[in-house]
């Protein structure tokens with residue numbers, strides 16, 4: 001009997017760690033709050049140079065290293081709109097989680113990006129630094145890192161949540177993340193032949209490297225912005241003649257990929273779901289982390 005009980009306890013414990021179906025709605029909302037703390041602050045800093053909704057940190061520390069990005073007028077409107085959407089998501093999730101809502105965790109908006117870029121590019125990164133705040137391309141590549149992850153995270157949350165209202169809310173938020181991701185992917189495809197400096201790598205290849213990294217640590221479930229037909233580095237300015245667009249990342253039923261919390265964590269922690277780092281140097285707040 002004892003060993004049976006121990007076994008049950010072990011299995012139950014494992015289930016808590018690996019099977020998100022055991023999480024209750026507020027656990028899931030809190031997981032999402034952490035992601036929205038990241039996105040809301042990143043876009044507000046990029047658009048305005050400050051985070052204008054300090055109360056939404058709920059006592060958590062302001063993100064480190066965010067600043068106004070040098071953006072063209074067109075991309076500035078994208079940054080402002082994404083900031084508005086992600087801030088509304090954060091406010092909404094705080095409302096539905098109510099008293100159970102966690103404060104924003106410590107977030108790194110400066111060292112995280114170059115670390116991820118180095119992990120994605122490997123030796124191609126050289127000793128170059130990367131800042132999302134330098135120009136349109138760097139900002140949009142950085143936003144690309146987040147939006148597909150958000151979309152897949154909310155798709156993963158829907159079946160875990162209990163009740164149609166909660167599921168509808170998660171689907172609604174995930175839909176907006178997917179709109180953002182689609183916009184970014186289209187822009188990056190159209191500008192696929194721009195060389196990302198100082199790396200000397202075309203946007204289309206840069207995006208592929210980021211997608212490959214997310215796939216490697218995040219359970220597959222990722223695609224770049226082209227249907228690869230050739231070596232992107234080879235074609236120079238005529239690259240778009242050699243590639244077909246793959247704006248929509250989706251499975252073989254053309255359904256959005258759904259990531260588990262562990263797969264999402266591995267991406268935002270910078271490689272390992274069990275080791276805080278990357279954008280969340282002290283880990284997430286809440287019970288899913």
Ligand SMILES: *[C@@H]1O[C@H](CO)[C@@H](O)[C@H](O)[C@H]1NC(C)=O
Pocket residue numbers: 052053087088091
């Ligand atoms: C965020 O702050 C701005 C500027 O103060 C304000 O207009 C907006 O209503 C706030 N949004 C939320 C969701 O609190």
Ligand SMILES: CC(=O)N[C@H]1CO[C@H](CO)[C@@H](O)[C@@H]1O
Pocket residue numbers: 102103104105106107282283284285286
């Ligand atoms: C309530 C709670 O869990 N707060 C923690 C959130 O995360 C930061 C670090 O990122 C901790 O300092 C807080 O204690």
